[in-house]
Amino acid sequence: MAKDFYGELQLGILGGGQLGRMLIQEAINYNVNVHVLDPDKNAPCRKLCNRFETGSLSDFETVYNFGKDLDMITIEIEKVNVDALEKLEEEGVMVYPQSRVIRLIQDKGLQKQFFKQNGIPTAAFQLISNKENLHDTHISLPYIQKLRKDGYDGKGVRKINDVAAIATAFEEPSLVEELVDFEKEIAVIVARNDKGQVSTFPLVEMEFNPEANLVEFLISPSTLSFEIQTQAEEIAKKIADDLQIVGLLAVEMFLTKDGQILVNELAPRPHNSGHQTIEGNITSQFAQHLRAIFNLPLGSTAVRTNAVMINLLGEPNYEGMAKYDGVEEALGIEGVFVHLYGKKYTKPFRKMGHVCIVNDDRDEAIKNARFIQEILKVKA
Structure with missing residues (x-):
């Protein structure tokens, strides 16, 4: 970066949720000025940044006016106005990840086409314009239907088991994807700076909440074979290079029962599958994202x-002012780190925080994590 930015750089973050909050906690170390735009006046970032602005992330004028006097903009959510980011780039504001990358990743259909064009292994798919097209697909039932746009955290995804289920399918443009018989869901986070330096975090294994389709348990490092781990990391590096992305990229993948790796989806930002890096790795995903967008040497991911890592999700049947049960008992266990996101209100399955449990004994770390899952609850 040409500018001597320490203490001078005006950094904007689109989105004021927990990812932005943890990014700010790291950005404080670089002494940059952080500005945040979010539609929620009670967003977790509201009290941590130099300037907090309430406004729509989807509105062209709002995003453009927020960013026009800043040096750099990054995101903590993909659902933003890309046209405004393109105009800001044209006017000299640095936008990382680049607007063209965000535009591609906003559309799951374009993502899939990108995988196919670049030889990235992924499940067979077909793009459709409306649910009537589901009666005539080359993908065999049962299959997965995904909205091309605006799906997140398990929303916008449906399993279509039979012809009768088509009646309740999404009407909007979507993709049909072959149902993958997977052994495990895995992820690799990769970073790339503007010099072209690329670095991956070690592969992690994930467990999902079956009701909410959200990651609720993540283990690092993986005990999968060296070959599988290396292959997954190489796929992530290839995607980062093919995209020429600047910043962080989470690559979510399936490991099939016959040992294949298939890329599921991408997220061009810090990600839920990297929260354990705060305590578990030499460089956290948030520090790495800042190093990448500031074009600094990437840190060790060892x-x-x-x-x-376990997610703290709002308990079913509770909605209202958040109340946390079991925090004191959890913190009485060695190697436990609690991160509460500062969200005022809870609702079922809302991400309210996470806990990282570290231990030199892997089995002990898992045992402690399972215990904390039982005792630490977010209620109202």
Whole structure:
């Protein structure tokens, strides 16, 4: 970066949720000025940044006016106005990840086409314009239907088991994807700076909440074979290079029962599958994202110890002012780090925080994590 930015750089973050909050906590170390735009006046970032602005991330004028006097903009959510970001780029504002990358990743259909064009292994798919097209697909039932746009955290995804289920399918443009018989869901986070330096975090294994389709348990480092881990990391590096992305990219993948790796989806930002890096790795995903967008040397991603991350989700049947049960008991266990996101209100399955459990004994880390899952609850 040409500018001597330490203490001078005006950094904008589109989105004021927990990812932005943790990014600010790291950005403080670089002494940059952080500005945040979010539609929620009670967003987790509201009290941590130099300037907090309430406004729509989808509105052209709002995003453009927020960013026009800043040096750099990054995101913590993909659903933003890309046209405004393109105009800001044209006017000299640095936007990382680049607007063209965000535009591609906003559309799951374009993502899939990108995989196909670049030889990235992924499940067979077909793009459709409306649910009537589901009666005539080359993908065999049962299959997965995904909205091309605006799906997140398990929303916008449906399993179509039979012809009768088509009646309740999404009407909007979507993609049909072959149902993958997978052994495990895995992820690799990769970073790339503007010099072209690329670095991956070690592969992680994930467990999902079956009701909410959200990651609720993550284990690092993986015990999968060296070959599988290397292959997954190489796929992530290839995607980062093919995209020429600047910033962080989470690559979510399936490991099939016959040992294949298939890329599922991409997220061009810090990600839920990297929260354990705060305590578990030499460089956290948030520090790495800042190093990448500031075009600094990327940090070591080496694992310090075994780390298990569990999401704190709002309990079913509770909605209202958040109340946390079991925090004191959890913190009485060695190697437990609680991160509460500062969200005022809880609702079922809302991400309210996460806990990282570290231990040199992997089995002990997992045991402690399972215990904390039982005792730490977010209620109202």
